[in-house]
Amino acid sequence: MPSILPEGDPAPDDGRLPAHVARRVREAESAGAPRTFSLYVHVPFCEVRCGYCDFNTYTAEDLGPGASRSSYAGTVTGELDFAAGVLAASDVPARQLETVFFGGGTPTLLPAADLVGILGRAREVFGLAPGAEVTTEANPDSVTARSLAELAAGGFTRVSFGMQSAVPHVLATLDRTHRPENVPAAVGWARDAGLEVSLDLIYGTPGESLEDWRTTVEAALALRPDHVSAYSLIVEEGTKFGSSVKRGVQADVDPDDQADKYLLAERLLAEAGYRWYEISNWALDPLDEGIHRARHNMAYWRDQDWWGAGPGAHSHLAGVRFWNAKHPAAYAQRLATGVSPSVGREEPDAEARFLERVMLGVRLSEGLETSVLDVAPDGGAQARGEIAAMIAEGLLDGRAALAGRIIPTLQGRLLDDAIVRRLAGF
Known part of the structure; x- marks a missing residue:
């Protein structure tokens, strides 16, 4: 944490x-x-x-x-x-x-x-x-x-x-x-x-x-x-x-x-x-x-829900993220006075959630569904072009891509950040 x-x-x-x-x-x-x-x-x-x-x-x-x-x-x-x-x-x-x-x-x-x-x-x-x-x-x-x-x-x-x-x-x-x-x-x-x-x-x-x-x-x-x-x-x-x-x-x-x-x-x-x-x-x-x-x-x-308890702990519930006071004493004092230990909250916009979905998905052996790219501003056209290029470069599994999933090869795992940047268009 x-x-x-x-x-x-x-x-x-x-x-x-x-x-x-x-x-x-x-x-x-x-x-x-x-x-x-x-x-x-x-x-x-x-x-x-x-x-x-x-x-x-x-x-x-x-x-x-x-x-x-x-x-x-x-x-x-x-x-x-x-x-x-x-x-x-x-x-x-x-x-x-x-x-x-x-x-x-x-x-x-x-x-x-x-x-x-x-x-x-x-x-x-x-x-x-x-x-x-x-x-x-x-x-x-x-x-x-x-x-x-x-x-x-x-x-x-x-x-x-x-x-x-x-x-x-x-x-x-x-x-x-x-x-x-x-x-x-x-x-x-x-x-x-x-x-x-x-x-x-x-x-x-x-x-x-x-x-x-x-x-x-x-x-x-x-x-x-x-x-x-x-x-x-x-x-x-x-x-x-x-x-x-x-x-x-x-x-x-x-x-x-x-x-x-x-x-x-x-x-x-x-x-x-x-x-x-x-x-x-x-x-x-x-x-x-x-x-x-x-x-x-x-x-x-997989972007599921969790409650984070303790100082500085982060929680996520259906797209809303919030986090507790960082120092243990401040955290404990808030609870002792009946006040929520949570001090901050955010709800990432569609662009941020898309980037996060890509970042997490391509780290997994189960991969990322190519349909996720449809929500990109251009409908995923640029990202789909990058998929073809990265298959040719040996970074993505070609068979998985034909089945609708983006899965990195062993070489791709070493260059995960580059794959994310190319799929996200930056």
């Missing part, structure tokens, strides 16, 4: 949503394509702030009334109650949660009982759909066999470990606190608890060789996780990394190096039975049945 909030209009203190939100939800249901509903819970606490991190996180244990680690669960459950009231007052049809995701920060710095308590309150006020996916992020050194067992018993189904690297000097550069040997132990405990396991990796760290990256991917595969995410390191302004690069203390990332590492990851993962379903995500899926994909993230990429 990026730490910089977007610009937008002020959100009302009572949180009431525009009338067309409820209408759109009902229309989607009547059309046989109901909008799914998810919950994101932001936990902003970390032991150490990593040098590359641009998320809304804090290392202090106490950030003010209602914003300490010990009181945070009570504050978030207060927002869940507030959210249920807002949806009812806005006449939005009740929907059960299909997915719940605890992110951060490091959610597992809170006691497992607190996380289970938040989930329990979500179950009470919204309901959980049968087979709902419930995930928490975790650092490998922030869990124990007992805490993971408690999470599983409380309704969690999945844990996403921030492994990042299996090479000590790379972990040190990234300011990660765990040792490589923490990862197999944590994965084993999660397996014993009956949880699905995802491992998050980062490639392209300055000083990381191609062999270092191979070591990391092979170490992850040796644990046979259900899911792997691999993200290229991005140097953001305002971070420790960004400052070091700007001052010339540290080398910037190398796009060619990152491309080589992406191609290596794709080859190793594919050989091990993992299929890509989003540019940075692979699921263990030898028979191509769609199993083990992160359903919560799929809800984001």
